[in-house]
Amino acid sequence: MPTLSDVAKVAGVGVMSVSRVVNGTRKVSAETERKVRAAIERIGYEPNEAARILKGQRAHILGLIVPDLADPFFATCANAIHETAWNAGYLTLMAASFHREDVERRETEIMVHKQVAGMLVIPAGSQNDHLLEAQRSGIAVVSMDRPLENLEADAIVVDNCAASSRATEHLIGHGHRHILCLANDEKIFTKSERVKGYSQAMRRANLPVRVSLVGPMSGTLSDNLGFALNSNPAPTAIFVTDDVLAVEALREFKKRSIKVPDQIALVSFDDFDAATLVIPTITVVRQPVVELGKRAASVLLGRLNDAGPSKVSQIVLQTELILRESCGCGHKKRKR
Amino acid sequence: MPTLSDVAKVAGVGVMSVSRVVNGTRKVSAETERKVRAAIERIGYEPNEAARILKGQRAHILGLIVPDLADPFFATCANAIHETAWNAGYLTLMAASFHREDVERRETEIMVHKQVAGMLVIPAGSQNDHLLEAQRSGIAVVSMDRPLENLEADAIVVDNCAASSRATEHLIGHGHRHILCLANDEKIFTKSERVKGYSQAMRRANLPVRVSLVGPMSGTLSDNLGFALNSNPAPTAIFVTDDVLAVEALREFKKRSIKVPDQIALVSFDDFDAATLVIPTITVVRQPVVELGKRAASVLLGRLNDAGPSKVSQIVLQTELILRESCGCGHKKRKR
DNA sequence: CTGAAAGCGCTAACAT
DNA sequence: ATGTTAGCGCTTTCAG
Numbered sequence: 001m002p003t004l005s006d007v008a009k010v011a012g013v014g015v016m017s018v019s020r021v022v023n024g025t026r027k028v029s030a031e032t033e034r035k036v037r038a039a040i041e042r043i044g045y046e047p048n049e050a051a052r053i054l055k056g057q058r059a060h061i062l063g064l065i066v067p068d069l070a071d072p073f074f075a076t077c078a079n080a081i082h083e084t085a086w087n088a089g090y091l092t093l094m095a096a097s098f099h100r101e102d103v104e105r106r107e108t109e110i111m112v113h114k115q116v117a118g119m120l121v122i123p124a125g126s127q128n129d130h131l132l133e134a135q136r137s138g139i140a141v142v143s144m145d146r147p148l149e150n151l152e153a154d155a156i157v158v159d160n161c162a163a164s165s166r167a168t169e170h171l172i173g174h175g176h177r178h179i180l181c182l183a184n185d186e187k188i189f190t191k192s193e194r195v196k197g198y199s200q201a202m203r204r205a206n207l208p209v210r211v212s213l214v215g216p217m218s219g220t221l222s223d224n225l226g227f228a229l230n231s232n233p234a235p236t237a238i239f240v241t242d243d244v245l246a247v248e249a250l251r252e253f254k255k256r257s258i259k260v261p262d263q264i265a266l267v268s269f270d271d272f273d274a275a276t277l278v279i280p281t282i283t284v285v286r287q288p289v290v291e292l293g294k295r296a297a298s299v300l301l302g303r304l305n306d307a308g309p310s311k312v313s314q315i316v317l318q319t320e321l322i323l324r325e326s327c328g329c330g331h332k333k334r335k336r
Numbered sequence: 337m338p339t340l341s342d343v344a345k346v347a348g349v350g351v352m353s354v355s356r357v358v359n360g361t362r363k364v365s366a367e368t369e370r371k372v373r374a375a376i377e378r379i380g381y382e383p384n385e386a387a388r389i390l391k392g393q394r395a396h397i398l399g400l401i402v403p404d405l406a407d408p409f410f411a412t413c414a415n416a417i418h419e420t421a422w423n424a425g426y427l428t429l430m431a432a433s434f435h436r437e438d439v440e441r442r443e444t445e446i447m448v449h450k451q452v453a454g455m456l457v458i459p460a461g462s463q464n465d466h467l468l469e470a471q472r473s474g475i476a477v478v479s480m481d482r483p484l485e486n487l488e489a490d491a492i493v494v495d496n497c498a499a500s501s502r503a504t505e506h507l508i509g510h511g512h513r514h515i516l517c518l519a520n521d522e523k524i525f526t527k528s529e530r531v532k533g534y535s536q537a538m539r540r541a542n543l544p545v546r547v548s549l550v551g552p553m554s555g556t557l558s559d560n561l562g563f564a565l566n567s568n569p570a571p572t573a574i575f576v577t578d579d580v581l582a583v584e585a586l587r588e589f590k591k592r593s594i595k596v597p598d599q600i601a602l603v604s605f606d607d608f609d610a611a612t613l614v615i616p617t618i619t620v621v622r623q624p625v626v627e628l629g630k631r632a633a634s635v636l637l638g639r640l641n642d643a644g645p646s647k648v649s650q651i652v653l654q655t656e657l658i659l660r661e662s663c664g665c666g667h668k669k670r671k672r
Numbered sequence: 673c674t675g676a677a678a679g680c681g682c683t684a685a686c687a688t
Numbered sequence: 689a690t691g692t693t694a695g696c697g698c699t700t701t702c703a704g
Contacts, residue, residue, distance in 0.1 A: 001697095003696090003697055003698085004697065004698065004699095005697080005698095013674080013675090014674060014675040014676075015675080015676090015697095015698085015699095016674070016675060016676085016699080016700095017673090017674065017675080019698070019699060020673095020674090023699085025699090026673080027673065028673075028674085029673065029674090032673085032674085046449060047697085047698080048390070048696090048697050048698070049449070049450060050386045050387075050389035050390045050451065050696085050697080050698090051386075051390055051680090051696075051697035051698040051699085052697085052698060052699080053386035053680095053698095054384070054386045054387055054390055054679095054680050054681065054682090054696090054697080054698075055679090055680055055697085055698055055699050055700080056680070056699085056700095057698090057699085061429070068415065069411060069414055069415035069418060070408075070411050070412040070414075070415035070416075071411075072406075072408060072411070075405060075406050075407075075408070075411035075414075076406040078405055078406075078411075078430075079404065079405035079406035079432055080406075082405060082430065082431060082432055083432070083434075086431070086443075091429055091431060091443075091446060091447075091450075092429075092430065092431070093397070093427055093428075093429050093430075094414075094418065094428065094429075094430045095418060095422070095427060095428070096415055096418055096419070098419075107422075107427075110427060111427075113382060113385070114385060114427075115386065247609065247613060250613060251612075251613065254613075254615075272609065273583060273608065273609060273610050274609050274610030274613045274614070276587070277583060277586055277587065277590075277610045277613070277614050278610070278613050278614055278615075279590075279614075279615065337681095339680090339681055339682085340681065340682065340683095341681080341682095349690080349691085350690060350691040350692075351681095351682085351683090351691080351692090352683080352684095352690070352691060352692080353689085353690060353691080355682070355683060356689095356690090359683085361683085362689085363689070364689070364690085365689060365690085368689080368690080383681085383682080384680090384681050384682070386680085386681080386682090387680075387681035387682040387683085387696090388681085388682060388683080389682095389696095390680090390681080390682075390695095390696045390697065390698090391681085391682055391683050391684080391695090391696055392683090392684095392696070393682090393683085
């Protein structure tokens with residue numbers, strides 16, 4: 001591996017001239033620059049990042065922490081971030097917090113210690129002082145999908161609330177008056193925003209708000225759905241706050257031989273492969289996942305270049321309601 | 337950030353004693369060790385990796401390159417690798433090659449330059465001299481999913497061929513004699529192994545081998561499937577070499593109102609969410625994705641610890657044939 | 673505009 | 689068993 005002084009020797013100049021050319025730090029005579037560039041080219045010099053970091057510079061690496069790298073939503077996001085970063089000359093150090101705040105904290109500390117240039121996080125919890133710490137040590141932090149509460153940082157989020165209202169209103173538009181909202185009982189920002197959006201839409205239409213929570217504390221989906229369907233008046237439509245839950249609900253309907261959308265209409269958050277394969281196809285809210293990642297990376301990269309710490313931005317991305325059959329749209333008149 | 341000499345000062349010993357305690361390089365008196373550990377604890381010292389790297393050591397980072405981080409197969413694998421590496425004290429620098437050999441090459445170079453401890457690769461192409469280069473510079477390389485041709489390296493692969501034979505034989509067992517193999521026309525190791533496995537099974541049973549290739553050079557799935565179905569004798573069963581293709585094929589059958597498995601039976605490679613949601617549910621070959629990642633990471637981590645360069649290993653993982661309805665199993669007698 | 677020297681934090685090699 | 693010195697490749701500082 002050729003070093004900077006190797007270049008200097010070959011070019012017949014001092015090491016600092018080489019350093020200045022490489023970094024564009026200061027004016028160098030055209031003649032010197034030419035010689036240096038030629039020498040670099042000739043011996044194939046690439047700056048040693050470890051030495052730069054030792055001198056206090058930051059690595060050309062972005063840190064990314066998501067709850068689970070195997071989750072399609074996060075994976076798609078991570079891929080988009082990697083691509084954007086790569087095009088700007090950065091690699092991405094990715095980590096999964098496994099939905100655990102303590103793991104996220106330790107990973108953050110290590111990344112800070114490794115002098116990453118900036119961090120992108122989909123935070124697992126609400127206690128985010130480790131990110132504050134990172135910011136204090138001069139690392140730009142951008143949060144995605146969920147805003148950071150106790151900390152001023154750029155955030156890119158999706159308008160979960162408006163999207164859920166729109167989806168709910170669509171069901172109302174189909175004439176439904178008893179619409180159940182099926183959600184997980186986890187306290188996750190995106191999920192509670194979705195329940196909120198549903199509730200607001202129902203209240204605006206003077207319809208009864210009925211939320212059925214599923215989870216370790218609230219019982220199984222099968223049980224809860226059973227109660228709801230046997231209640232009076234029984235819901236004629238259902239809004240599900242995520243794809244995993246939607247898939248489970250569909251299995252349940254299949255098991256109970258309940259016909260969608262005739263007996264019960266359904267709209268789900270998150271688009272998923274199976275949504276266009278099952279009969280009926282499922283109407284969903286599609287999130288701009290790739291854009292979420294790309295924008296987050298762009299914002300972060302922007303911060304790295306601007307020295308001036310401009311005001312933090314909160315970007316809210318809009319969703320798309322993909323109308324298919326499960327909501328009652330589409331004239332599926334063929335008998336089967 | 338406290339440094340090694342800070343620790344030395346606090347502990348009242350020389351820097352080397354501290355270094356020795358931290359790295360366990362050599363014997364240190366119990367007394368010294370105690371003092372050093374206390375000092376480290378007190379001022380919260382953590383070794384500076386940049387300085388270590390500058391001295392020629394390797395980073396506590398594994399490099400991972402897969403064709404596409406958003407692909408569920410690769411993402412699951414990446415997640416498993418990250419977890420295994422994390423438990424061993426390593427972070428993972430992940431990159432997507434976007435199925436391009438030149439990108440993979442550049443990413444490899446950068447990772448080598450960053451002094452990663454080892455590399456895990458699902459190679460995008462067959463020209464793998466960049467990985468050879470990495471090996472030469474002392475970095476352990478492990479390939480996954482696809483073996484490396486012109487290079488001696490540990491490899492963890494799935495027995496695509498045997499799995500495909502077994503799937504095909506299952507269809508034969510159902511009495512099918514005309515079985516079509518539907519595959520992509522890309523020249524990817526795993527995919528051609530699957531076609532091979534199908535072909536071998538057919539030949540062993542003295543049945544005609546019929547492979548229908550789909551892709552930019554070979555025409556659309558819709559067209560090719562159309563030809564095949566209109567041929568004489570028409571296939572009564574179909575073996576699909578991956579989930580994406582299976583999903584497309586199912587859409588096509590749905591469009592043409594062809595009933596699975598009555599008119600045509602189907603078995604697919606790769607398990608996928610929708611496989612249990614559609615009617616009928618789809619029989620698939622399930623790959624041990626998580627194990628693939630975990631084993632690959634373990635093998636790599638093993639190499640980092642053993643100084644002795646033992647013989648390269650090739651681990652072949654077995655698959656599971658998940659019997660569902662699309663192959664003709666399961667007595668779906670209820671009329672619908 | 674350019675160069676020489678000092679030192680970032682660490683460890684290999686040499687002293688003690 | 690322990691301490692001292694030199695230097696990894698780079699940039700900051702200070703002279704020229």
